[in-house]
Amino acid sequence: MSRLQLENVTLAYGERVVLKGISFEVRPGEILGLVGPNGCGKSTLVKGITRVLPLRSGQVFLDGRDIARMSIAQIAQIVAVVPQSPTLPEAFTAFEIVLMGRTPHLGFLRYESQRDVEIVVRAMEMTHTLSLAGRRIGELSGGERQRLIIARALAQEPKIVLLDEPTAHLDINYQIETLDLIATLCDQQGLTALVALHDLNLAAQYCHRVVMISEGRIHAEGTPREVITAQNVREVYGVQVCVYPHPLNNLPATLITAKGNGKKLVDGDRSGGI
């Protein structure tokens, strides 16, 4: 049974339809990459799955259950979200923010228990944010806040985590570290992940499968090798790139060429074999 399944989902803001007829599934332990140009609806899809934005049509199933029949708390116990640039109140400490990740499991009046606190500590250890624990959010950098939000999502003990551009503000070492962490958790702890990425190389390296969205619909779906091709990139993003096999693992490596650097490319030029 799939962890997450979308069937013919349409999402719109008022009159403006953002996504139409989206169907795909994510299996347990899988990392699904969501790629597409800015504004193509990646964040909107995350909102739809968590019922922040009501579905215009279609259905979303979590472990086979229709989200329309689940309560907000029940959805939050299964799905955690790492939003792109979340507002964080400046006066709370890092520890308190990550502790909020335990909210779905706490019920109405219960206080955080020792176990909740320990889960938060572990989550912060995994994301190397424990040293920030007593500092206020207002003092932290964008990258530190982003790692905190990831820690908060992990503290939620979700079965599925939806990450919306989780590496946007991170240095290259933290980008790799974060996605390595997600990959390890999916591999060893059965976590499932849906990651919206704008970096095609990260998508190729870390995702088991990729969904490429263009103009509100799925343009391509499959393994990274099937989806990340020069042709797809040209059709969806409108730019010409080289897609080479990565020398170490043969996954598609997207190489950009600045205008005027090197020979002019035509479609299919040196991208065969992918």
Place this chain on the structure above:
Amino acid sequence: MFPSVTKGEEYSAGFAPARFLRRRSRLYALIVLILLLIPAILLALSIGSTDIPFSTTAKILLSKLPFVSFSPTWSGPVETAIVDIRLPRILLAAIAGAALSVAGATYQGLFRNPLADPYLLGVAQGAGLGAVVGFMLHLGWGGWGLGLVSVLAFLGALSAAFFVYYIGRVGRTLPMTTLILAGVAVGAFLSAITAYLMITSGDSLHGIYSWLMGGFSSPKWVQVEVILPFAAVGIFVICLYGRHLNVMQLDEEQAQQLGINVELTKRVLLLAATLITAVAVCFGGIIGFVGIIMPHALRLVWGPDYRFLLPMAAAAGGIFLILADLLARTVLAPQEIPLGIITAFFGAPFFIYLLRQRKRAVF
């Protein structure tokens, strides 16, 4: 995901996460604040047009308890002064102070805006209009000893708030920005009507002004009996939602993704906060400053955790207004200064002092 986490695990290098929560220090502070209410009440009871020694005051109060009896060492008029005149007034001040502080903290949390105060949604203007109409009607209607002014002020406050709520709604959601704008618009409109009535009504003006600036100059026990259940229930319900308010300091989207039923929380908190503000205002007039500044002062010292902030606001607000009321009736005795003047005059410099002590973000 965290199978290895069990109850009694040790941390490396003596790391103790409990200190990041400051749970114990905040709890102690809350208990101390609640306990400070007792000396504050005793002090306010003992000082007035005639000063009464503390021990006598304490004995008089204790003798009112069912299972305690003293042979009276005080005179009848002293007991009347304490029990029938001063005590209801002090209790009204305490309850109003608690209600306004908690309502202010709640609105600041709901709107995520440090400038929010309990009068944001037209409550003050509605109460003011109700009071002015009551004065003008000039009937000494003593319905349950409450007086037309108080009843109309209460109704005016609630009607204004519900009207703002009604026009601020968008479908099934309650967007906070729309609500604020609706509050500003309705408040301005009601103020205009009130001002017009005051200008064209001539004689009855004098009483209205001092009512509008706040105070408890004609306290009665029946007023305490009315205000106490509303305020107690309202404050209690709000305190239950402390964690929800914490999580809602993130944006509403994140709060929902963390399992908080955002729309329900907003409605419950708005209703409770509006109600306790309305009861505070209908007997005490429009006492400014307490609702906006008390929560900030508490945050400066003890941080933004609403689970502690809300009950602390109740206790501290009560103490503050008891003391302010004491000053109001003793500083220029026998004349009484309106309470709103005292709260602003003494509260603002204290808050500026606190601000200068801390440089970090507090909201």
